[in-house]
Amino acid sequence: MTRIGVLALQGAFIEHEQVLRGLEVEVCQVRLPHQLENLDGLIIPGGESTTIGKLAVGYGLIEPIRELARCGVPVWGTCAGMIILAREVAGYEQPLVGLMDIVVRRNAFGGQVDSFVEDLQVPAFGQDARPFPGVFIRAPLIESVGPGVEILVRLPEGGIVAVRQGNLLATAFHPELTGDSRFHRYFLAMTGGWAESGLTAAGSGER
Numbered sequence: 001m002t003r004i005g006v007l008a009l010q011g012a013f014i015e016h017e018q019v020l021r022g023l024e025v026e027v028c029q030v031r032l033p034h035q036l037e038n039l040d041g042l043i044i045p046g047g048e049s050t051t052i053g054k055l056a057v058g059y060g061l062i063e064p065i066r067e068l069a070r071c072g073v074p075v076w077g078t079c080a081g082m083i084i085l086a087r088e089v090a091g092y093e094q095p096l097v098g099l100m101d102i103v104v105r106r107n108a109f110g111g112q113v114d115s116f117v118e119d120l121q122v123p124a125f126g127q128d129a130r131p132f133p134g135v136f137i138r139a140p141l142i143e144s145v146g147p148g149v150e151i152l153v154r155l156p157e158g159g160i161v162a163v164r165q166g167n168l169l170a171t172a173f174h175p176e177l178t179g180d181s182r183f184h185r186y187f188l189a190m191t192g193g194w195a196e197s198g199l200t201a202a203g204s205g206e207r
């Protein structure tokens with residue numbers, strides 16, 4: 001059975017767990033480095049990226065997460081989790097795993113009251129062209145991407161909100177809050193553990 005870890009330091013980890021359990025995946029909460037052992041994938045949830053980063057430093061998780069990703073294990077960051085995966089956060093110095101060649105801007109759409117839902121086109125879902133409900137809550141925006149990064153989703157105005165770099169996936173929005181499990185199934189396909197998902201792990205976004 002596929003085993004997915006969800007970093008459970010702060011933020012929306014329970015919601016990810018619930019979606020994964022619905023997909024009949026074994027889920028482990030990760031708070032300590034040894035809990036990263038034998039995972040097929042890791043999700044870093046949304047929440048508050050400075051808090052998650054500081055706690056990750058405190059629990060000695062930063063280097064072990066880097067190591068996991070370098071070994072090829074898929075890692076997906078949603079919202080604050082995406083910030084944690086970024087190489088650079090514009091205007092902020094904060095603890096990061098920092099493995100994705102992206103520069104992100106925190107709170108790029110404003111504060112909590114400026115949260116919104118936007119229908120997103122996701123070419124990587126292949127034939128399933130139904131729009132994906134993108135839930136943006138104090139969301140970051142991807143300002144620039146390096147050459148190895150594939151752009152999976154843009155807002156209608158052009159802003160980049162989902163990317164993939166090999167085994168690393170990042171979404172500025174919160175798929176775990178939608179009742180639509182296609183992004184979770186896409187991630188599971190990256191882990192090779194979701195044969196019947198109907199989604200392939202091969203990218204099909206822009207370069």
Ligand code: GLN
Nearest residue numbers: 046047048049079080138
């Ligand atoms: N604004 C938060 C941050 O910068 C992210 C918000 C979220 O994860 N929903 O950390």
